[in-house]
Amino acid sequence: MTKNYADQISLSRADLVHLLGLSARSAAPGAQTSLRRMARRYRDNNPDVAKAIVETLREGPTRSVASGQSLDAPLDSESKLPLIREESLTPQQQPILDAGVRAPLEQVIEEHVNGSRLLEAGLAPTGTVLLSGPPGVGKTLAAHWMAQSIGLPLFVLDLSAVMNSLLGQTGANIKRVFDHARRTPSVLFLDEIDAVAKKRDDNAEVGELKRLVTVLLQEIDNWPEGSLLVSATNHSQLLDPALWRRFDVILEFPLPSLDSLAEGAATFFDAPMPQATLRMIAKLYEGETLSRLERDVLRARRTAALRGTDPVQALLGAVHDRFDSMPVRDRGRVAADLSKHAGLSQRVISELTGVSRDTIRKYSRAT
Ligand SMILES: Nc1ncnc2c1ncn2[C@@H]1O[C@H](COP(=O)(O)OP(=O)(O)O)[C@@H](O)[C@H]1O
Ligand SMILES: [Mg+2]
Structure with a gap:
């Protein structure tokens, strides 16, 4: 168990946000990634802190050099298009x-x-x-x-x-x-x-x-x-x-590992999400790229926003045929995992995965 040091040193929220902002804007390699990981770690037990981290991440890093096309950028001599x-x-x-x-x-x-x-x-x-x-x-x-x-x-x-x-x-x-x-x-x-x-x-x-x-x-x-x-x-x-x-x-660059896919899902959904859901999405996208996952997640989020439904459900709905190609046992396990952690009803999960509610219950008891 981690000790709650924040209590002992009573860091004010303003100071915390300031510190986070400094790291978010730093160009140090990995700074943004660590902050992202932190945001995820704190989501459940300390949503306030997680939110502050996400806010600072949104502001993003600052460029340490002046931007803009340089004046003497080379042009193609015929077309005058920039090279x-x-x-x-x-x-x-x-x-x-x-x-x-x-x-x-x-x-x-x-x-x-x-x-x-x-x-x-x-x-x-x-x-x-x-x-x-x-x-x-x-x-x-x-x-x-x-x-x-x-x-x-x-x-x-x-x-x-x-x-x-x-x-x-x-x-x-x-x-x-x-x-x-x-x-x-x-x-x-x-x-x-x-x-x-x-x-x-x-x-x-x-x-x-x-x-x-x-x-x-x-x-x-x-x-x-x-x-x-x-x-x-x-x-x-x-x-x-x-x-x-x-x-x-x-x-x-290899295809992303299951861990990377889960991390990608967390990033692309940009909302707190149970680990089991992330793992399940990763499993469904095994062998695919993060580019593909990002596109599908964004589309699911748009669908969900328009219809007022759940984005995970929208994603699973769009790729539910992938459950068909899963071995039966995997499918049962994934469905049970979902019913425990994803906040979706057994009826919805059963429709999405093609696993009967009885089987979902059986696997849920077994795990
Ligand atoms: N490893 C990754 N981490 C985060 N996002 C990724 C990753 N790979 C792809 N993406 C998403 O997909 C988009 C396209 O990826 P890109 O870098 O153009 O791939 P490549 O150059 O290998 O074809 C990225 O802009 C990003 O949004
Ligand atoms: Mg490229």
Whole structure:
């Protein structure tokens, strides 16, 4: 049991909120995540504190650098369209990542935040990172989060703008983008790098793509110490192996674990929710991405808001066919879990899961 220290030191609510606000606005890696976890921990026993935490999280972190498109952002010489976008995170968007991916990303952030310590040891921070994995697992989000945690603007290389430019212009455009990123303290993000970096022996679009990869390779080789280049790809197998080798750190984003899915459900519902309900939703979405879960939860919340019904019920209603593919025993257990914890009637649960009320009662007694 945790002691109730708050009673002993009688921290005023105003001070608590102030402290929370400071941490919510801090760019320290993990600050937002810890606050989120705290909010969930306090939800049941200390809703007042949980609410204060959620409020401060809503205000979100502040940018530590002035935002806005820089004046000299490179443009395509023909179309005059910008070749990069400068982007900042909207508050509250925090990737939910399994430790295997989170830890190395946090280390890269820390290396850049505490660059001087590395310098004293004669080392440079990680310069190039490749994020690879299926669509919708949070690669783009992670790149934004890294830049924000480091406190630098994120320059996104707009590959469609670059690729649309006239033949022969593309290489020059890529060079211009890298030059710009080198001049300005920033994180350069090459999203969906496979668009440019298809295997050079891919016969379809040989000439131009081949030249592009060569330019990209040169630019990465000349990437200055102390700067950070992040790339993402959904198709690492399409990447030229020569490109692959250039990256200091390569991270495979797996599909989310059940814990991550449960954490995602809690975040996306943005309301106190029993652990059993979160676990059940996670089980239903096993093998899916957080992107998919987020979309479904938001739709369920909209449906529920319009009809004045329960959002969890709306979500389960939308995906109730997933219960069909569950082994019978799992289904019985999930239904019993739901009836105990989710605040839904046995009739509703029975309709959603296709498990009879008798069976639900049987499993409820058994657990
Ligand atoms: N790991 C994650 N944590 C939190 N939200 C996520 C995560 N993965 C995906 N999402 C949600 O789905 C959206 C799309 O994810 P995105 O980062 O674009 O995926 P990717 O770049 O891997 O295709 C995100 O903006 C976010 O709202
Ligand atoms: Mg992406």
